[in-house]
Structure formats: C-alpha cells, structure tokens
Amino acid sequence: MYMNTRITTYGKITGIAGQNIPAPGIPDTDALRTWLQQQFPALAQQTYHIAVNHIVIYANTTLPAGAVVALLPPFSGG
Amino acid sequence: MQKKEKTFFVNGPVSPAFIADSIQKHSSKTGIGAHSLFLGQVRADVVGEDVVTAIEYTTYEALAITTMHTIRETLFARHAITCLHIYHSLGLVPAGEICLFVFASSPHRKAAMEACNDAVEQVKQLLPVWGREITGNGHYQWKENQPV
Numbered sequence: 001m002y003m004n005t006r007i008t009t010y011g012k013i014t015g016i017a018g019q020n021i022p023a024p025g026i027p028d029t030d031a032l033r034t035w036l037q038q039q040f041p042a043l044a045q046q047t048y049h050i051a052v053n054h055i056v057i058y059a060n061t062t063l064p065a066g067a068v069v070a071l072l073p074p075f076s077g078g
Numbered sequence: 079m080q081k082k083e084k085t086f087f088v089n090g091p092v093s094p095a096f097i098a099d100s101i102q103k104h105s106s107k108t109g110i111g112a113h114s115l116f117l118g119q120v121r122a123d124v125v126g127e128d129v130v131t132a133i134e135y136t137t138y139e140a141l142a143i144t145t146m147h148t149i150r151e152t153l154f155a156r157h158a159i160t161c162l163h164i165y166h167s168l169g170l171v172p173a174g175e176i177c178l179f180v181f182a183s184s185p186h187r188k189a190a191m192e193a194c195n196d197a198v199e200q201v202k203q204l205l206p207v208w209g210r211e212i213t214g215n216g217h218y219q220w221k222e223n224q225p226v
Binding site for chain 1: 223
C-alpha cells in the first residue's frame with residue numbers, strides 16, 4: 001500500500017484547496033492531479049506545477065513514501 | 079569570485095538605508111568599476127474603483143533556497159561579475175516601498191548591467207514567490223507577472 005501523501009499549497013491554490021490537503025496514498029503525480037481535480041473541481045481552471053521533495057517535476061513522477069508534495073501556481077515575485 | 083550564499087529574504091520592505099549601506103560596503107572592493115542596481119517598487123495599481131495599497135509576499139522557502147543557488151550559479155557562469163546580491167521581500171510591502179533589490183558588480187559596466195537585468199528576469203520566472211495585492215477596500219487579488 002502507498003503511504004498517505006502530504007500536500008502543501010501556495011498562492012491562489014491555497015484559496016481553493018486550503019493550505020494542507022490530507023490525501024490517501026497516491027502512486028504518482030498524474031494520479032495525484034486526477035485525484036485533486038475530483039476533490040477540488042475549481043483546480044481544473046488553474047495552472048500549477050507539482051513539486052516533489054522540493055523539486056519541481058515536469059513529467060509523471062512516482063511519489064515515494066513520505067513524499068513532500070507542493071502545488072505551485074505561477075510565480076509572481078518582484 | 080565571491081559566491082557565498084547569503085540570506086536573501088527580507089521581512090517587509092527593503093529600506094533605502096539598507097540599499098545605501100550595501101553600496102557603501104563595496105567601497106573596499108576596488109577591483110570593481112561598475113555597479114548596476116534594480117529596485118522593484120510596489121505599484122498602486124487601480125483595480126476597478128479600488129487601489130492596491132500593499133502586496134503581501136509568501137514563498138516556498140525550501141525550494142526558494144535551492145532555486146536562488148541555481149540562479150546565482152547561472153549568473154556567475156554567464157557574466158564576468160565580481161559579486162551579485164539579490165534581496166526579495168516577504169510579508170507586507172506598502173505601495174511605494176521596495177520589494178526587490180538586485181545589485182550586480184563587475185570591473186566594467188557591460189557585465190554588471192547585463193547580469194542585473196538577467197537576474198531580475200530569473201527571479202521573476204524561477205523564484206517561488208507569490209504576491210497578493212491588497213486594496214484599500216480590503217479586497218485582494220493574486221498578482222500576475224507581466225512578460226517584461
């Protein structure tokens with residue numbers, strides 16, 4: 001079985017899904033996106049990247065046990 | 079070349095005194111012949127009938143630290159600079175105050191000017207920071223960066 005996934009959100013995603021999302025064990029980031037969209041339909045209109053263990057990922061990635069996952073909307077510093 | 083990692087987040091606005099002090103600290107580095115500075119200031123944008131009075135900045139610090147390290151490595155590889163300092167605000171910055179301070183130095187002007195511009199673009203594109211614009215009526219909207 002996969003361990004539960006810890007998800008933290010940032011920027012405007014926090015307003016949609018809350019700062020911390022308790023999630024069941026999810027095998028990879030594609031499955032995570034599908035699960036998130038089911039839980040928070042408003043995310044379908046949002047652009048965001050996923051970071052796994054503090055690294056932004058750009059292709060489907062396995063979620064290792066105890067992974068630290070972050071949802072990152074477009075940056076707007078400066 | 080100086081590549082020492084430093085604290086780069088500032089709580090609240092970057093003060094003019096801090097900027098002046100940063101310039102002063104370089105007077106002993108006499109191999110430097112040019113400084114190029116960029117100061118990002120919070121704009122009082124009009125939003126409908128409301129006006130932005132401040133921006134509140136947040137970050138994903140663990141990712142920001144590694145990203146800033148990468149940005150610095152990239153810039154030192156691309157430009158013949160002597161040193162580079164980047165400071166970004168976190169928390170509330172009122173309109174008219176400084177939220178981003180980039181300071182590039184080199185023996186001759188071209189490298190400093192190009193590195194400064196490059197650093198600003200890298201920060202805006204890559205640094206995981208989010209700005210929430212707060213208006214006079216107490217509403218807010220998430221800031222979106224413009225291409226240039």
